[in-house]
Amino acid sequence: MINEKIIELKEVWKIYKMDEVDFPALQGANLDVYKGEFLAIVGPSGSGKSTMLNSVGALDVPSKGEILLDNKNIAHMHESDLAQIRGKKIGFVFQSFHLIPSLSTLENVMLPMIFQGISREERIKKATELLKAVGLGDKLNNLPSQLSGGQMQRVAIARALSNDPEVILADEPTGNLDSKTGIEILNLLKNLNKKNGKTLIIVTHDEKISREADRIAYLEDGKVVNVKKKKLIFLP
Template identity: 55%
Template sequence: MTLTEIIETFKTKLNPSKIMDSLEKTASFYDESDNDFGEDDSGDDLKNNPYSNSASDSVKSSGLTKITRDEKEPLIKLTDVWKIYQMGEVEFAALRGINLEIYEGEFLVVLGPSGSGKSTLMNLLGCLDIPSEGTVYLNSEDISGFDESELARIRGQMIGFIFQSFNLLPTLRTEENVLLPMEFQEEDIQIARKKASYLLDIVGLSDKKHNLPSQLSGGQKQRVAIARSLAVNPPIILADEPTGNLDTKTGNYILEFLHGLHEREGKTVIVVTHDLDLVKYATRVVYIRDGEIEKIEKRTKSEPEELK
């Protein structure tokens, strides 16, 4: 599928809800005394939140993007889900009868070793794939049989992705990478630029907006990826090994930022990882091995000072 064809699938434009003023506080996840995290010299006023003006947009949102259901109903639900791959004459089941419910506002950690099926599960949760058997519900809609254009529309409006390898386009500058999801949603370019500038302020990279990814450190690339994931203000943030390519200090800053989004913004955060240290951020932990859920552990929310 060409880029033009991809953009053509995004004809339904998201009318984002407000990003609360408290999101600005999460900008303090970086230490200004550290060169990598203290280079923001922007004088822009973060109170000028461009997302707060979006309510006047005349474009109708997709029904799937409106989280207006009974809070007791899961935001995402997998029922007896299997994912089977054909390898020559042999079938391999990467997932086996998965049953999982994820509720709005959770910080869910999916924990498992390499080859456990957690990446396959992530693909289903992120609407990157559909199951071989079973049913996947998103916002009470059965999306198991959706085609790629429908899945792409949902991904563009409801899910912000943060990948281990950052997945920034190498030929696009920082600001352009953040603008890309909004271009897919056909956002007005002037409004989109204001939003991109606002998000880069929040992650402390306003002075790097014209840099290419090759000119950024690993931590800076991941912060660009976070800004991009928030571009259309999606209700779900899906992170795949978000600290896997980062040093411990930088990784902790990233996790504190995600924790802030969850605590202050009520974002549903799903982190797929093999790192046991990430469990301390979770409200629930799903342990997966050999394509099956071993157990689901509910955890008491930790206080922010306990995470430092």
């Protein structure tokens, strides 16, 4: 099982048109991601890390190339199919949390389930469970503005898990947190990977995070230039 590919990037290009000039963020990136692994994507700023993560997460469509998610090419799907993928298969965790300020903690976690048409009772049950699991069982009715950064990121993680996705994508998840809280968040994400078997991809330039990963993909100028195995695991 561990050698099964869940994501494959094949010659992925992303070219942003900025006024007159074309800016290539990805220039033929290739990468395989295996089911259940913890992959860190690192590289200098502007190397295309976030663009790559967004393409994998169906938030952005590449200009050229293929992205296979569970052997299905999502590179040129219709927007409503992409929305389904974002809702069901992917859980996003962002650097700046991205919670909806007018909704309570519980409602924020319930929101992805609304878009999947899950009944209210089930939503409340699941969201409450998830929030308890991330240690926020006592903050169900707080608004995001009443939470600390670490707490907001926990809510975001609970939200990412609400539809039971196979893949968690995190873009600098600890970038806005102090180092102690950052470690707590990292441990939470690692737990999801190790205990729940979620595939975890983190974009970071924090070495404390990347050295915890199973593998590290190095990006430069929109291409994966190197992939290192951190520990000995059963990968080809």
